[in-house]
Amino acid sequence: MIPTPSGKKDISARIEQIRQRYGKDLVILAHHYQTDSIVSHVDFSGDSLELARRIPDISARHIVFCGVFFMAESACLLARPGQQVYLPDHKAGCRMANMARQNDVERILTVLKDSGRSVVPLAYVNSSLAVKAVVGRFGGAVCTSSNAVRMMEWALARADSVLFLPDQNLGMNTADLLGIPGSQQFLIDIAGKTLQSPEARSARILLWPGYCPTHALGMLPSHVQEFRRAHPGCRVLVHPECTPDVVDLVDGAGSTAYLIKETEKAALSGREKVLCIGTEYHLVNRLTKRFAGTIDVRPLVKATCPNMEKITLPKLLATLEGMEQGEGAVTVDESLKSPARQTLVRMLEHCKPAQAK
Numbered sequence: 001m002i003p004t005p006s007g008k009k010d011i012s013a014r015i016e017q018i019r020q021r022y023g024k025d026l027v028i029l030a031h032h033y034q035t036d037s038i039v040s041h042v043d044f045s046g047d048s049l050e051l052a053r054r055i056p057d058i059s060a061r062h063i064v065f066c067g068v069f070f071m072a073e074s075a076c077l078l079a080r081p082g083q084q085v086y087l088p089d090h091k092a093g094c095r096m097a098n099m100a101r102q103n104d105v106e107r108i109l110t111v112l113k114d115s116g117r118s119v120v121p122l123a124y125v126n127s128s129l130a131v132k133a134v135v136g137r138f139g140g141a142v143c144t145s146s147n148a149v150r151m152m153e154w155a156l157a158r159a160d161s162v163l164f165l166p167d168q169n170l171g172m173n174t175a176d177l178l179g180i181p182g183s184q185q186f187l188i189d190i191a192g193k194t195l196q197s198p199e200a201r202s203a204r205i206l207l208w209p210g211y212c213p214t215h216a217l218g219m220l221p222s223h224v225q226e227f228r229r230a231h232p233g234c235r236v237l238v239h240p241e242c243t244p245d246v247v248d249l250v251d252g253a254g255s256t257a258y259l260i261k262e263t264e265k266a267a268l269s270g271r272e273k274v275l276c277i278g279t280e281y282h283l284v285n286r287l288t289k290r291f292a293g294t295i296d297v298r299p300l301v302k303a304t305c306p307n308m309e310k311i312t313l314p315k316l317l318a319t320l321e322g323m324e325q326g327e328g329a330v331t332v333d334e335s336l337k338s339p340a341r342q343t344l345v346r347m348l349e350h351c352k353p354a355q356a357k
């Protein structure tokens with residue numbers, strides 16, 4: 001049920017009271033794609049990489065994660081003993097992550113290994129804990145959209161080929177950036193029927209057939225063309241979960257951190273009047289409001305993520321009120337923790353921010 005404005009005010013006040021009561025013992029984190037009403041109650045918002053980096057430094061007993069399920073699972077992996085991670089709605093899954101199932105990933109990697117191929121799996125962080133565990137056992141790592149290029153180089157330095165999953169578009173866009181020709185990229189089928197084809201055998205990048213419906217189905221070349229017709233000469237930037245035919249048409253593609261930074265730079269320089277951003281709408285709308293009067297930030301389309309929107313103020317409040325009784329608590333299978341954690345640690349180690357001198 002959507003709360004009335006006065007009900008919303010009441011819920012917000014109760015959330016703030018609980019935050020004050022817990023003080024340093026409670027940290028609330030949110031992904032950039034959360035609604036403004038959620039973001040106004042958090043200690044920190046960021047993209048997947050920024051949030052993952054935060055977890056090891058958090059000492060609070062309770063960590064409430066406003067995002068989707070795989071993000072809360074990753075937080076569990078990086079949390080300290082005695083800390084508890086919560087997600088206000090366990091049905092907030094990632095549709096892309098659900099396109100790669102543990103058994104399928106394990107079967108495909110086993111077939112590849114048994115055929116004598118030298119292959120390292122690289123999983124986008126948008127994957128389940130169980131899939132990360134399989135990837136960890138096969139010597140792989142995870143990556144985010146911020147560091148996909150560095151991590152694909154990492155993987156290619158270890159094997160002749162990489163199985164990139166689950167996002168075919170991030171995989172193709174990253175391989176393109178590394179100059180790997182399309183003839184060396186191969187979209188596999190989950191049944192594995194084409195794995196032994198000459199094209200698959202000679203490919204350096206094997207791509208899992210997953211995608212993000214919000215970016216890949218919601219943002220089309222025709223949207224870019226329409227924007228360009230309406231705003232000649234204005235820049236268009238998109239997230240690399242968009243399809244390569246969209247990325248080919250725009251002026252830049254990068255993670256949410258990149259999109260935010262580019263908007264900040266454009267606002268500061270004052271050289272651009274209009275900037276178009278193609279990613280989840282709540283983030284773009286926040287940028288529009290933040291830079292109103294400086295630069296006109298337009299969404300490519302108003303595409304939202306229905307699962308991110310499952311996290312609402314009433315659910316956040318219910319989690320905060322029920323934490324001591326385990327409301328919203330996320331637990332992960334102990335046997336999966338170690339191999340899954342390895343994939344995150346490999347990424348965090350390889351992509352450590354440069355130390356200040």
Ligand code: SF4
Nearest residue numbers: 094095096212214305
């Ligand atoms: S926007 Fe796409 S990738 Fe992100 S959580 Fe939603 S479905 Fe998953």
